[in-house]
Amino acid sequence: MSYEESRKRYAALGVDTDAVIRLLRAVPVSLHCWQGDDVRGFDTDPSKPLTGGIQTTGNYPGRARTPEELMADLDMVLSLIPGTPKMNLHASYAIFENGEWADRNRLQPKHFRKWAAFCKERNLGCDFNPTFFSHPKCDPLTLSSPNAETRKFWIEHGKACIRISSYLAEELGFPCVMNIWTGDGFKDIPGDRIGPRIRYRDAIDEILREPYDFSRVKPCIESKVFGIGVEAYTTGSAEFALCYAAMNRDKCIPLMDNGHYHPTEVVSDKIPALLTFFREIALHITRPIRWDSDHVVLYDDETREIAREIVRCGGLDGRVHIALDYFDASINRISAWATGYRNLQKALLYALLQPHEEMKGLQDKGQFSRLMVLQEEIKTMPFGDIWAEYCRFCGKPADGEWFPLVEEYEKKVLVNRK
Numbered sequence: 001m002s003y004e005e006s007r008k009r010y011a012a013l014g015v016d017t018d019a020v021i022r023l024l025r026a027v028p029v030s031l032h033c034w035q036g037d038d039v040r041g042f043d044t045d046p047s048k049p050l051t052g053g054i055q056t057t058g059n060y061p062g063r064a065r066t067p068e069e070l071m072a073d074l075d076m077v078l079s080l081i082p083g084t085p086k087m088n089l090h091a092s093y094a095i096f097e098n099g100e101w102a103d104r105n106r107l108q109p110k111h112f113r114k115w116a117a118f119c120k121e122r123n124l125g126c127d128f129n130p131t132f133f134s135h136p137k138c139d140p141l142t143l144s145s146p147n148a149e150t151r152k153f154w155i156e157h158g159k160a161c162i163r164i165s166s167y168l169a170e171e172l173g174f175p176c177v178m179n180i181w182t183g184d185g186f187k188d189i190p191g192d193r194i195g196p197r198i199r200y201r202d203a204i205d206e207i208l209r210e211p212y213d214f215s216r217v218k219p220c221i222e223s224k225v226f227g228i229g230v231e232a233y234t235t236g237s238a239e240f241a242l243c244y245a246a247m248n249r250d251k252c253i254p255l256m257d258n259g260h261y262h263p264t265e266v267v268s269d270k271i272p273a274l275l276t277f278f279r280e281i282a283l284h285i286t287r288p289i290r291w292d293s294d295h296v297v298l299y300d301d302e303t304r305e306i307a308r309e310i311v312r313c314g315g316l317d318g319r320v321h322i323a324l325d326y327f328d329a330s331i332n333r334i335s336a337w338a339t340g341y342r343n344l345q346k347a348l349l350y351a352l353l354q355p356h357e358e359m360k361g362l363q364d365k366g367q368f369s370r371l372m373v374l375q376e377e378i379k380t381m382p383f384g385d386i387w388a389e390y391c392r393f394c395g396k397p398a399d400g401e402w403f404p405l406v407e408e409y410e411k412k413v414l415v416n417r418k
Ligand SMILES: C[C@H](O)[C@H](O)[C@@H](O)C(=O)CO
Pocket: 034, 039, 054, 129, 181, 222, 224, 257, 284, 292, 325
């Protein structure tokens, strides 16, 4: 079927596909830099182990080893994805110039000058993350450590990151979402659960005392149920993060990563729950398989459901900050990046093409049989034509066109990285 015919089918449902396409193209979605180099970063020895309870598995050729390689790979990805991407950097991706080096507690905006220039040239906003892992000062705890020296170091890191986030927001003219996540926790049954949480709370309080304009810098608190080696207890549990954000609504927002909950919990259902109380929330979209495995985002049921809730709850009006967070080293990293980003775009498009008012009306009137039939029949609407038109409208390759470009890049560029 052609776009024209498909557009009429959607119009009959009351959906204006042209308006949807225009709307989606303007929605910022953060592209995580860490998919390109297996979360290694540049500020410390890249061969060091990845800590904090996260893991990349696989050894596919072509990992970016330098900022230049990462930027070249990002350019390749940017050429393949429709929409409005925003960069998402971890502090460990600092770029030092003229032989200088600074530890994480001494990082400055100038160490992100090259990233700011990269974003500016491409008209991208940039989100930011303090990196509380893969560093000798993890003892292994960071902000919740009983050691005051350790906490001081990481608090200073958090404050430095607020200053860097303010710089990125100012320089690029887009708000900077700054996410606080630590892998702090214990492998086995703790002897004290509340102590680390009180220290964690106080440390975040201290970080957020660093001045910033909350309309431009958006600190987030991300929770996690467990990590590798921290199976029994995480300091920043769901209740901790949510309570912290609720008690500090004028300073920060909660962030939900859909790999960070018990396997039967779904973030799609948590989105409207949080938006009942918070003006803004942030999301890390990933794909857990049995655990927080950070697999590439697919066009699957839960991704579509998350997108439907973002759309239905008015999240595209700046209330939901959307970012990707996964890392796969077992397949072509650029393909992984583009597949996940395109799938999230597909899920958002799919969500925007639904007659939400009608569905809500059927629910409110108790017409659940009709609601079920409508929801099922939407699944076989000619979505593919609208997706192809969206890619064309954004000037990006359609399905079937982009993967050969990745293969070509792999042959020309990636295989030469030994
Ligand atoms: C790089 C990490 O994935 C990220 O900072 C954090 O958001 C996370 O999800 C850890 O599991």
